[in-house]
Amino acid sequence: MGEDAETLSELTSLKWQNTTKQLITKIMPRKDIYHDTVKHALTKDGWTITHDQFSFKLGKKVLFADLGAERVISAEKKLRQIIVEVKSFIGRSQVNDLENALGQYILYRQGLNEANINRELYLAVTQSTFKNVFQIPLGGILLKNNIIQLMVFDEAKEVIVQWLPN
Numbered sequence: 001m002g003e004d005a006e007t008l009s010e011l012t013s014l015k016w017q018n019t020t021k022q023l024i025t026k027i028m029p030r031k032d033i034y035h036d037t038v039k040h041a042l043t044k045d046g047w048t049i050t051h052d053q054f055s056f057k058l059g060k061k062v063l064f065a066d067l068g069a070e071r072v073i074s075a076e077k078k079l080r081q082i083i084v085e086v087k088s089f090i091g092r093s094q095v096n097d098l099e100n101a102l103g104q105y106i107l108y109r110q111g112l113n114e115a116n117i118n119r120e121l122y123l124a125v126t127q128s129t130f131k132n133v134f135q136i137p138l139g140g141i142l143l144k145n146n147i148i149q150l151m152v153f154d155e156a157k158e159v160i161v162q163w164l165p166n
Helices: 002-027 035-044 094-114 127-134 137-144
Strands: 048-058 061-073 078-086 120-126 150-154 159-164
Touching (some): 035 048, 035 078, 035 150, 035 159, 048 078, 048 094, 061 094, 078 094, 094 120, 094 137, 120 127, 127 137, 127 150, 127 159
Parallel strands (some): 078 120, 120 150
Antiparallel strands (some): 150 159
């Protein structure tokens, strides 16, 4: 009888752990196809990844940005902390992709401000997305008016090529 109780307890524990994993999987959004690429690029650039899925609450809702990172700025000996949201822009319409990315970016920016989280927010995009979306008037206006901050990366070399604004 003792062994049966132990086995039942173990099964209950495993079932609970499995249910918890399933819930977390359902709650957390899927990672963008360039998630790991950007993570490697940040690390190569001297950043320490602090969060692989940066979560924060806004009221009763939990929001998930892709990455949290930090590094010490040597000249100032000051800790710089950022949050990076990775976007692939591989949908049928780059306009639709931009609308969705911008909406998410603004929601996160406002949510971080409301939650008093003092980290800079960046949208990470490939060089080709930067060229095709943000170097034309459609996306360029967002940079010109300081609506959005970008981290442009080379997906093949897994390196950061540009931060905007500089």
